[in-house]
Amino acid sequence: MVPNGHTTTQMRVGQWEVEGTCTFYKVSIRQADALAFDTPGVGVLGSNEKIEDGVYTSSFTGSLYTTTNYHRTIANLTAPFNTNRFPIYNGAYIQLAHSGIPFTGAGSFTVNIGYYTSGNLNVFCKGSTATAWTSLGSVGAATTKKFLLPSTACTDIMMQGDTSSSLQVYSWEFSAPCSGTTDTTGDQVMLTSDCPPESVSPGCDVMVLFNHGGTYNHDRNSYSTLDFTVSNSGSSNANYNVNATPADSHTQVTVTSGASGSVKAGQTASFTIKYLLAAGNAQVVYLTLQAGSSAVLTESWLTFSAINNLYDVSYGEKLPSPLGSTVWWCGSTYKIYQYRTAPTTTASSVAVSAARNEYESFQLVVRGASGQGVSIGQIIVHDFSGSSTISADEVTVKEVVYVHTEQASDYLGVAGEWWPDPLPPVETPIRCPADTNCPLWVTLHVPEDTKAGSYKGGLDIQFTTAGSTVTASVTITLQVYNFTIPKHTSLMSWFGLGSGVLQEYFHTTSSNETETVFNKYLDHMSAHRIAPNNPIQFHDIWGDVQEDANGNEYWVYYLDEFDKHYKTYFDDDGYGFTMYTAYLQGMGSGQGDEWVPGDINGHVFGTSEYTKLFNDYASTVQDFLDKRGLLPKTIIYWFDEPSEADYQHVKEGNEAINDAAPKLNRFLTEEPIEQLYGYVDTWSPVISNYDYMSASARQAKGEKICTYVCCCPKAPYLGLFIDHPATELRLWLWMTFKFNTDAILIWSANYWTSSVAYPNGLQNPYDDPMSWVSGYGVTTHEPWGNGDGRLFYPPRHWDETDKPILDEDAVDSMRVEILRDGIEDWEYLTLLQQLVADRGDSLSDDLAARAKELLTVPDDIFVDARGEFTWDASLITDRRNAIAEVIEEIYDTNAGSALAPSRLVGIVVVPFVLVTCWSGM
Numbered sequence: 001m002v003p004n005g006h007t008t009t010q011m012r013v014g015q016w017e018v019e020g021t022c023t024f025y026k027v028s029i030r031q032a033d034a035l036a037f038d039t040p041g042v043g044v045l046g047s048n049e050k051i052e053d054g055v056y057t058s059s060f061t062g063s064l065y066t067t068t069n070y071h072r073t074i075a076n077l078t079a080p081f082n083t084n085r086f087p088i089y090n091g092a093y094i095q096l097a098h099s100g101i102p103f104t105g106a107g108s109f110t111v112n113i114g115y116y117t118s119g120n121l122n123v124f125c126k127g128s129t130a131t132a133w134t135s136l137g138s139v140g141a142a143t144t145k146k147f148l149l150p151s152t153a154c155t156d157i158m159m160q161g162d163t164s165s166s167l168q169v170y171s172w173e174f175s176a177p178c179s180g181t182t183d184t185t186g187d188q189v190m191l192t193s194d195c196p197p198e199s200v201s202p203g204c205d206v207m208v209l210f211n212h213g214g215t216y217n218h219d220r221n222s223y224s225t226l227d228f229t230v231s232n233s234g235s236s237n238a239n240y241n242v243n244a245t246p247a248d249s250h251t252q253v254t255v256t257s258g259a260s261g262s263v264k265a266g267q268t269a270s271f272t273i274k275y276l277l278a279a280g281n282a283q284v285v286y287l288t289l290q291a292g293s294s295a296v297l298t299e300s301w302l303t304f305s306a307i308n309n310l311y312d313v314s315y316g317e318k319l320p321s322p323l324g325s326t327v328w329w330c331g332s333t334y335k336i337y338q339y340r341t342a343p344t345t346t347a348s349s350v351a352v353s354a355a356r357n358e359y360e361s362f363q364l365v366v367r368g369a370s371g372q373g374v375s376i377g378q379i380i381v382h383d384f385s386g387s388s389t390i391s392a393d394e395v396t397v398k399e400v401v402y403v404h405t406e407q408a409s410d411y412l413g414v415a416g417e418w419w420p421d422p423l424p425p426v427e428t429p430i431r432c433p434a435d436t437n438c439p440l441w442v443t444l445h446v447p448e449d450t451k452a453g454s455y456k457g458g459l460d461i462q463f464t465t466a467g468s469t470v471t472a473s474v475t476i477t478l479q480v481y482n483f484t485i486p487k488h489t490s491l492m493s494w495f496g497l498g499s500g501v502l503q504e505y506f507h508t509t510s511s512n513e514t515e516t517v518f519n520k521y522l523d524h525m526s527a528h529r530i531a532p533n534n535p536i537q538f539h540d541i542w543g544d545v546q547e548d549a550n551g552n553e554y555w556v557y558y559l560d561e562f563d564k565h566y567k568t569y570f571d572d573d574g575y576g577f578t579m580y581t582a583y584l585q586g587m588g589s590g591q592g593d594e595w596v597p598g599d600i601n602g603h604v605f606g607t608s609e610y611t612k613l614f615n616d617y618a619s620t621v622q623d624f625l626d627k628r629g630l631l632p633k634t635i636i637y638w639f640d641e642p643s644e645a646d647y648q649h650v651k652e653g654n655e656a657i658n659d660a661a662p663k664l665n666r667f668l669t670e671e672p673i674e675q676l677y678g679y680v681d682t683w684s685p686v687i688s689n690y691d692y693m694s695a696s697a698r699q700a701k702g703e704k705i706c707t708y709v710c711c712c713p714k715a716p717y718l719g720l721f722i723d724h725p726a727t728e729l730r731l732w733l734w735m736t737f738k739f740n741t742d743a744i745l746i747w748s749a750n751y752w753t754s755s756v757a758y759p760n761g762l763q764n765p766y767d768d769p770m771s772w773v774s775g776y777g778v779t780t781h782e783p784w785g786n787g788d789g790r791l792f793y794p795p796r797h798w799d800e801t802d803k804p805i806l807d808e809d810a811v812d813s814m815r816v817e818i819l820r821d822g823i824e825d826w827e828y829l830t831l832l833q834q835l836v837a838d839r840g841d842s843l844s845d846d847l848a849a850r851a852k853e854l855l856t857v858p859d860d861i862f863v864d865a866r867g868e869f870t871w872d873a874s875l876i877t878d879r880r881n882a883i884a885e886v887i888e889e890i891y892d893t894n895a896g897s898a899l900a901p902s903r904l905v906g907i908v909v910v911p912f913v914l915v916t917c918w919s920g921m
Contacts (some may be wrong), residue, residue: 002070003078003092032303034889035226036072037216038189039058043100043167045186049304052183052416056101059173061411063094070155072188073098073174077154077531086169087112088121098174099128100573103552106149107176109157111169116142119165127153142167150178187216189226193300193515202376205234206263206291208242208300211270218812222341223274225301228402229287230271232263242271243288250278250314250872253285277304279312280871283606286509308414309725309871316343316365319350322470323541324369327461329474332361333818333873335726338402338418339437342367349475353881358824359527361443361817363400363473365435368465376430377462377469384457384478387451397459398423399430400439401796403769405723409785410714421787422766423657423720423812425794429464441817444478451729452482468719481884481890485827488576489529491736492743494706495533496792497521499751504762504783505794505806513804521750521792523809528820531577532749533637535569536562541624543585543617545601553601553609559624565780570630579743580633582621582664586614587638587653591646595877598653605652615660622661633665635682642668647675654679669708672698682706684745687732688713692739699740702815706743707736711771711784716867718826720815722787725871731862733822734876735869737829738857749816751789791816825876828883829855835890842894851890854883 013024027212036046045051048071049058059072062084069081075097079086086094113121120140124133134154134714136147147372157174161167195204211227226385234239241260244253258271265581266790277283285302316330326342329350342365354360366714368374379397395687402418423441432438442459457480462471499518508514515538525532534540539561547553586600600613625631636657642650654666658679670676671685672694685691695705709720718728718735735745753763757772769912771788772781793811836843843851861870861876870876 002806003080025780030192032192033190034190035210039184039368042182042184046188049186054177056178057175061171073900088161089166091163093158096157098155102179103152103176104179105177106151108146108148110146110173112144112171113139113167114144117166119162122160122687123160125149125154128155133388150387187305190303195298197696206238206287209286223276225272227272230263230269232265235265237264238291241290244273245286247284248278251283252276276804277307278314279307279309282306310337315341315348318343323473325465326367327472328365330363332821333726333730335420336439337436349477351480355481356446356450357448357487357499357831358485359443359445364440364442366438366463371434372466374432374433375464379429380460382458384455386455387453392633394441394445397426398440398441399426403869405769405786409721409723412715419722421813422793452479452480476527478692482888489823490870492578494529494579494745496748498750501752505798508804516806522812526575528816531579534576534579539565577634581637582616588649618660622663631663635665636876637667640669651679684708688717704742705742706745710747713790718865721785726818727871727873729819730822733826734857734862737826748789749791761877765793779818825880832883832887839894851886854886
């Protein structure tokens with residue numbers, strides 16, 4: 001929106017985060033018309049307007065990644081706009097009009113000033129037909145302030161700076177009770193033409209304009225329509241043809257009437273389009289108009305608001321179903337909206353494929369008869385028969401449970417919606433309301449000794465709907481590829497697993513009980529090809545400083561327990577974990593002003609006594625692990641996310657480690673930065689700070705790169721949130737392969753509660769999916785994001801007893817299942833890369849070329865983590881299948897055993913207690 005009265009309005013484009021010069025290609029300015037949709041009985045609501053529980057809310061929240069100052073309620077403004085905010089100076093103002101809503105009571109208005117230098121923002125209100133403004137007050141700081149409106153009639157708002165103001169409005173919200181009984185969310189579409197406005201450049205006599213009609217379906221599952229006018233402002237009659245073409249192949253659009261015709265001079269004609277939008281970012285539909293006998297085409301384009309990926313209806317296949325019900329299926333990398341309609345595409349069976357040692361999951365969905373709920377009872381899985389037999393025991397069926405997001409993680413989420421995530425064991429009966437989807441999560445595991453070929457199996461689902469009990473017999477076809485991926489991945493990973501949290505939720509009363517529960521989660525982490533931060537924490541290396549009769553200090557090391565158990569956790573015959581965080585006693589702690597120097601037995605870091613004790617401890621740990629072949633898996637991760645003010649502490653601590661034990665890998669959650677060169681062996685940048693050039697330069701020097709995701713970055717970056725597209729965590733591994741990074745990290749896998757948000761008890765992650773901040777001096781509810789640090793769940797009935805829960809298993813999330821799919825994609829790519837390197841010379845030119853092309857991650861799947869990746873899971877699975885087929889073809893060309901990354905070989909050791917001492921201290 002162009003500010004009123006600005007005769008010299010400017011539009012600037014730029015990029016302030018990049019050093020150097022940015023070149024923008026084909027920048028153009030076009031006039032746009034906005035159409036907000038009308039909901040019968042409610043009224044016209046645009047984007048960021050909604051009615052919920054009898055309350056109308058209109059809000060503006062600027063985002064760095066969805067830049068626009070357009071809002072249906074902005075009636076007038078003189079304030080300019082910068083990226084995501086409104087600068088207010090020299091009396092600039094913004095006027096809002098909330099018209100057409102049947103308000104029933106006085107509301108409130110909240111405004112946020114995100115940047116402040118001077119002056120005040122004055123806030124006024126008035127009725128829609130009044131002329132005089134009533135002052136509500138002012139804001140004179142960078143803060144959020146709420147104003148209560150004096151009456152129901154006070155529906156128009158003005159924010160105006162005084163003559164000395166220099167501040168920026170980041171967001172606002174108007175809220176008031178209304179008589180609308182239908183909960184609805186507003187939406188809008190923008191119409192832009194390549195014909196410039198008449199006042200700018202005459203021409204384009206025949207143009208497409210909104211006719212402000214049509215039918216809008218809020219459920220996203222049904223077609224909507226839009227009516228348009230073909231306007232002829234010329235002096236002669238014109239014939240015309242209109243074509244509608246979506247930019248996204250999943251969007252469906254047709255011109256249903258008036259696609260061609262004749263429009264007289266000075267008059268109009270009309271046409272209608274029918275459309276069903278694909279989920280994803282803002283969708284564009286091109287309207288191409290050919291007028292008269294000229295071959296010249298004018299083009300308009302419709303820009304629809306982004307549709308959250310949750311509402312995607314472009315996937316799935318309907319299976320043979322009992323009369324009056326619907327059974328359908330889809331792959332694993334989709335988050336099924338509970339209320340979406342069933343797919344219309346049909347299939348006779350579920351069809352999946354997998355390599356040996358692979359887990360392959362899909363979702364099986366049951367819907368009751370129209371208007372009827374469903375109650376799922378017994379589920380029976382059958383063996384798979386083919387070249388050999390795959391036992392039904394290799395198939396698991398879990399229930400897909402939905403969690404309610406009271407607030408969104410970021411703009412990609414949807415507040416107040418139900419999102420699928422926990423996958424607890426099936427508890428029958430599973431009851432689903434009418435016209436909702438009831439998904440089951442089915443996982444097939446292909447044993448290593450399975451013969452390649454086609455297999456057929458299935459399962460029977462007994463359920464009741466509309467008073468009848470029926471059985472759906474689902475056929476599953478499985479193609480087992482003629483190659484094997486490793487039982488345990490060679491990809492290094494670090495996922496925090498807190499035993500203290502397990503103790504709280506499983507109500508354990510002893511270390512042995514807690515370890516029993518801990519091992520259940522280790523079983524699941526190993527099966528999902530990820531490693532905990534310290535799997536051997538119940539049997540870890542430890543040492544005590546003691547003194548002899550003469551006051552000489554010495555270490556007593558306790559190493560027996562580690563020696564008894566380490567093969568279980570790290571060998572290929574055990575869990576096969578790829579990372580171990582060794583603890584070095586005496587390292588400093590804290591950050592910034594809260595820094596506490598390292599201390600051993602009262603000797604502070606830097607003293608000769610400390611140095612002797614630390615050197616002995618660090619070198620003993622190094623040598624002990626080295627003899628057991630564990631150094632390649634070992635990291636020293638003692639400082640987390642340092643600020644620049646902490647760099648000196650990092651350098652001093654890491655230099656001490658290197659002096660004492662130069663083979664130990666010094667790990668730091670920070671991107672490669674010159675001040676720390678030479679002090680870090682493995683860099684771990686948060687995904688938004690990953691830079692290929694600097695990372696690969698450090699890798700060339702023998703250092704490693706581990707990327708991580710957590711509460712940040714938010715959208716559009718790839719992330720771990722429940723309310724993000726399903727493809728994201730899977731694509732993290734395609735990024736890992738593309739950029740040749742060495743490891744992945746998530747700070748926690750079982751962050752289930754916050755002592756700040758829940759000071760008087762434990763949070764139930766099934767009821768509240770938000771991960772709330774704890775620590776960092778925070779004393780109020782501050783969100784990190786839905787599901788941050790939470791890839792596993794406690795048993796769903798953990799809060800129904802206070803006795804130890806030892807007979808219940810760990811509960812997976814959809815996200816950790818999808819992450820495993822990504823790791824197995826990485827295994828495919830890594831195996832193909834090995835085959836090309838080892839056997840490329842013996843391949844035909846055509847096969848070698850196809851194999852090498854598949855080792856390039858295509859742009860339509862992943863470019864970088866800043867939003868340039870697909871939400872379309874079919875692109876990922878199609879590419880994965882193509883890779884599998886070429887791997888098989890290479891094996892057919894060169895018969896030989898499957899390659900797999902080398903694994904740790906265990907070394908037999910003798911348990912002992914090591915005692916060292918110095919004299920003369």
